[in-house]
Amino acid sequence: MNKENDRLSLTGSELRPEDVREVAFGRQAVTISPQALAAMEASHQLVASIVSSGKPTYGISTGFGDLSRLTISEDMNAQLQLNLIRSHASGVGPAFSSEVVRAIMLLRLNALCVGYSGVNPKVAWLLADLINHDIIPRIPQQGSLGASGDLANLAHMSLVLVGEGEALVDGQWLEGGQALARWGLSPVSLAGKDGLALINGTSVMLGLGVLGLLEAELCMDAANKAAALTFEALRGFRDAYDPGVHLLRRQEGQIQVAALLLEALEGSEWADSRQEDVQDAYTLRCVPQVHGASMDALAYVRQIISREINAVTDNPLVFADRGLVISGGNFHGQPLALALDFLAIAVAELANISERRTERMVNPQLSNGLPAFLCQNGGVQSGFMIPQYVAASLVSENKVLAHPASVDSIPSSANKEDHVSMGAFAARKAREVVANTERVIAIELLCAAQALDLMGKRQLGRGTSKVYSLIRQHIPPMTEDRPPSRDIEEIAGLIRSGAIMACSDQAGVL
Template sequence: MNSKNSVVFDGQPLTIEAICRIANRQVQVQLSKQPKFIERINKGARFIDALLKEEGFVYGVTTGYGESCTVSIPLNLVEQLPKQLYTFHGCGMGDYFDEEQTRAILAARLTSLARGYSGVRYKLLQQLAELLKKDILPLIPQEGSVGASGDLTPLSYVAAVLAGERDVLYQGERLATEAVFAKLKIEPLTLKPKEGLAIMNGTAAMTGIACLAYQRAEYLSRLATRITSLALLALNGNAYHFDERLFSVKPHPGQNRVAERIRADLQLRRSAPRHDTRLQDRYSLRCAPHIIGVLEDSLPWLRQFIENELNSANDNPIIDAESERVLHGGHFYGGHIAFAMDSLKTAVANLADLMDRQMAQLMDPKFNNGLPANLSGATGEQALLSHGFKALQIAVSAWTAEALKLTMPASVFSRSTECHNQDKVSMGTIAARDCIRILELTEQVAVAVLLAVVQGVELRGNVDKAELSSLSAQTLLIPSGYKLSPALQKTVEQVREHSPFLGADRALEQELRMCLQLVRKQHWDLYDSSSR
């Protein structure tokens, strides 16, 4: 049974959160030692052995792979086939998956193999679990998978490491697997005929990355909402665009959840009168719940797609030891993850675009309702020299443009490969990698705009600018005489711990990097998780 401190692989379904906790080393990994589970796993391997003895023919065991499935392998060469498979697939390129991503990939593959339909030994699961327990991380190149017939090339690096080959990252160093295994007294695994195919012929790379992407996007949705609340105050916006009655007539749950969070941030009461003459704010304020809400409303079905894939047997062939059948199909096809990641990256990029537009309003005195140009907090002669957040807005535009450029769906770029055996492929791993990059860029946008909206809220306050950096946010008045709600006050104070009020110009890079690190660690609490 899983607990707060451990995740047990026992063939039962795991959640996205479990994979992310493993990836972040927040829990211990355990492989079930229950006799029934061990017997279920080993029964599939024994069935393969029996089938070999009786019939002498099993795809991927006594044959080549894919288009080469008609090539029969003499029984005296069958034992060499798994090594051949992971060897010739050792052609990955590009950057390596980082430590967090690699752990997620290993956890995703172990989850699938633990279902018991892949014909592998319990011993293989033990070896895979040992990599996670001791944090021995295969160096897996990111490029080279078309996402059907599984993540063959990326996962070949996992198979090779299980057998004591190639390189790993261990205790911060790149080392030969053989040396690390010798040091830790781990016996390299000689893969049985079906086991190389079972490890490689699945969707673990794209699915592990998808779990991480989902969690980051979920947090970004909440952060973009908090930024919107602060932007409304800084721009003296119309808070009643988020009226509960207004949103009741368009009942998308996620959209309404975003509006509810903004109402709570602003401590908005039901239908209070509004006396200013600006009835309608620009769309990046007025329609923020509708934009962020698309992501919020997508999260439940994205979870379904990702967790179904995570908890599936997704190699080929499927080994049904109970019925003594070998079932040939295409469960290695990553179409659901490809669609989920193509969809998620578009929803996330829209958050970058939203925040970029909010930043533009904050900077421009024609649209920011009385704030200084570029949110400059400089006074006296320094005001003549200072440019405030001008360069940061340029950077935000650059990051947003790059994120938007990457939203082209990868899944529609299928290429026929492998002698037209793999003639329609998912491109799921490319979609997942694109999604991670868009998340990285959007997180950068969010951090920059967060600094800007906090500056804007302070500039809007009825306090002398020279005193702003030393005063508690609680003393700062916001439009209509409201004080900051406790939630917004806390956010302002948290930001100011790492980035003081910008008076005279200074380089902001290190402050941005620090805040970005905190966002990626989800360090700041944003809304009650029960509100989902």
């Protein structure tokens, strides 16, 4: 991605998930590349010629959905596009957070920059201004069917561009026109295909999906670290991680996780120190197989999302070089819906196995000699009894949330739109699964650190020693009962911020 004067120059073909994160969290401004402007202008001119000719063309000189059989005259085109935005702004529920809205706006803008939407470049520039001036439209979370794209939610974003709706500016909710005026900006007048180009696409589910993927990848890294630390606390046997075992399986994620665990445990005096058994329970022995499968799943999701970031998900598509406007179905969110359901399942499994490792540490029947609930004065103290309850509760929530949204469909628009993806719901609940899993892994990390404190001083592994040190920089050992809630949230925050990953020699290495 090119940068011009420290602004991300959008071409419609080079945006990465990491770029989306930087813009979403207000750390990067944007501009539109000259080639994107030229492409937009060419398709916009073709749309303008269709409007003036009166040729019946979906979304330009016709109604929408089941009303597409109705022809709209040239003098009503601007009203058609404005009415589309107003009527479709039917979303309900709480508003998306500022970082999600910034991601949505960026992704819609980047899709317009490809140059097949027929949008007036002035509309695209104003959307860029909203990002750069931190004008955050109020976008309700609920209302998308995931085809045609995320219509209702994106209509709320678009209202601000025409001076309507609501936007957050400097912590204050303002009417759309006032929000623009705060920065000396003026509303745009929609015409041609501008309104439809703004709302017909997968930018909401994609924005949620990009952020969810990046959060899930941090979760994946933390899960590997937690497993390694628990391995030491339970004095596991490293032979199950032997490279030869995993090469025979041929699963890339499994091979990678086994290598990461061995590297993390290098030099550990706790590993292989148990004499009373010859093999570990599955929650330790099968970490490469379970975590590796989730790692492969996330790699697949990254492929799908990376394609969609630079895709055109509009309808109809305007092929300026061919003089054609073609009505298709790129707005259908099924590729994202399936991938994000897969993400939720993969991350939920990380929580499932993490909670079981926590149970082994707090249960004296399973912990290889650790005191019950990891407290020295059991009975008077309860130690980590209830954090395990919390982990179990979150895992059970995840089991419900991991039910695929994409297996559902419901017809709409008088059965013209008779199959939908539910992709936005898949994305929303996938992020809930990730947030729950962050806390489950945080509980495991706290328990493992506490267990190692109780076991006495021995050399930790090359990687696990760094994780342990980071935890103890933020959270002291539990020598007497205290409310663990803040500790859990603190460690979960370290996962989400990337601090847990950053305590490695390099990303992905424990």
